[in-house]
């Protein structure tokens with residue numbers, strides 16, 4: 001949908017221009033201060049295309065969460081329509097098209113820190129290129145194209161929060177998208193479940209996995225779940241690209257492409273949807289080449305070695321990550 005139309009719908013849903021006292025924008029959110037917060041219609045806001053959530057701050061503050069790519073366009077249209085200048089006269093941030101690679105936490109499920117944990121072998125995997133720290137990304141944000149400004153502790157904290165997928169600040173009330181859609185992607189030979197190496201991958205067939213994912217998605221609060229499988233790298237890249245704007249998160253088992261595909265990594269980075277990597281087997285305890293995962297660099301968590309049940313965990317963790325439930 002056109003950003004101007006989205007801005008118009010936002011303005012209507014918060015009670016019209018007359019109800020808006022101040023506005024601002026951060027990397028992911030349109031931040032408004034209202035005159036009468038009771039006029040804010042959360043359901044209408046959540047129904048607007050591109051809106052990922054609504055958060056209330058203090059008595060009169062409301063934040064409409066869009067995500068890093070579209071928020072600034074919507075905000076510009078919003079300012080043009082309302083004529084209300086930004087609160088502090090500055091824009092915040094734009095132009096980082098995707099999340100940075102997240103370090104995978106290789107720890108038991110009691111890992112601390114409030115963010116989803118990886119369920120993986122305890123040994124550190126080899127990862128091509130290494131991790132990007134938030135500091136590196138912040139620096140990149142300053143120097144690369146399309147960037148407006150990242151110059152305060154608050155900006156950096158917000159950037160870290162986005163990269164980290166960490167919990168919202170105390171006092172905020174996360175309200176997830178009313179119709180969250182999940183995409184589960186499976187790579188080559190996963191359609192051979194039940195037949196292929198049952199001692200490693202179990203005896204259940206692919207149809208069983210599809211049903212398991214559908215059930216887990218429903219229970220986790222997703223409104224829809226598509227389970228996709230392909231033996232072809234390009235088809236998986238196409239599917240990931242098509243997910244932009246159509247799905248709220250991805251659970252992916254790239255199978256053998258895990259260990260080889262920069263193209264799938266790049267597609268995941270391009271769409272920047274929250275993603276979980278899942279493997280049926282304990283990849284870190286098998287042949288050396290299975291310890292390399294390219295896609296891991298674009299996923300906030302890896303679940304491995306839990307059999308097909310690992311998909312259910314990945315789906316639950318993704319749901320928690322995007323604020324469902």
Ligand SMILES: O=C1C[C@@](O)(C(=O)O)C[C@@H](O)[C@@H]1O
Pocket residue numbers: 188189190253254255256257258278279280281282283290
């Ligand atoms: O096909 C697969 C399946 C797999 O991704 C798993 O789910 O354990 C592990 C990969 O190494 C392998 O190529």
